[in-house]
Amino acid sequence: MTSSTVPWRATVLTLFPEMFPGPLGHALSGRALAADRWSLVARDIRDFATGRHRSVDDTPFGGGAGMVLRPDVVDAAIADAADDRPLVYLTPRGRPLTQDIARRIAAGPGVVALCGRYEGIDQRVIEARAMQEISIGDYVLAGGELAAMVLLDACVRLLPGVMGTAASADEESFADGLLEYPHYTRPALWEGHAVPEVLTSGNHAAIAAWRLEQSRQITQHRRPDLYNQYIASGAHAP
Ligand code: 6GU
DSSP states (O other), X not given: XXXXXXXXXXXXXXXXXXXXXXXXXXXXXXXXXXXXXEEEEEEEGGGGOOSTTOOOEEOOTTOXXXXXXXXXXXXXXXXXXXXXXXXXXXXXXXXXXXHHHHHHHHTSSEEEEEEOOTTEEOHHHHXXXXXXXXXXXXXXXXXXXXHHHHHHHHHHTTSTTTSSOHHHHHSSTTTSSSOOOOOOOSOSEETTEEOOGGGGSOOHHHHHHHHHHHHHHHHHHHOHHHHHHHHHHTTTOO
16 A cells, blocks of 8 residues: 555544544535545553543642643553554643644644543653644533544545535635635625625625735735734735
């Protein structure tokens, strides 16, 4: 097999393997999965527990609420999956997921995604395995599984041959640092609301200019952080 025919491989380490593929088994990612453009294995962390009680977690040293996943159990699960793929630990303490991170992971051989539950994972195994810690936003989920699905979705749609047209990948939000312009389709008049005239003018240069201006305005209003980056990048200059 050449590298172009080896599908991108995802392994998810989780206490809830039955959650997968879940939404990833449908629509774009589901069709790509069925077409072997990528593969998905969900491994149960509990399978790597040893001892009479097969416990995966324990109370935190130093006290406090909740339970912490044991380093020995998590390490054994990682050892079973580990190869040349990056290891990502999904945690609200991680670096925010960006399109750039998704692009980089999609360009590689795949990913091993570790999902936390309870209060977290013993810090020693996070460091020993040099995990990349990633968060999907500033809110707290009950576990990393939905975040892992978000990460996988963002990567899979970028894999070669997954998205219909190459153009749809780079014209959308974030490709040029701006949010997307608004879209319209038939009917041209709906409930008294007309489609912006320029879009039916047939003037492609005017349409492109209108869309860029819409993107700029919406980004400046909703995401001043992104807008300032866009301005600083010089991408807006002719
Ligand atoms: Cl990656 N995990 C959890 N549990 N909550 C989150 C998150 C991840 N990202 C944002 N909130």
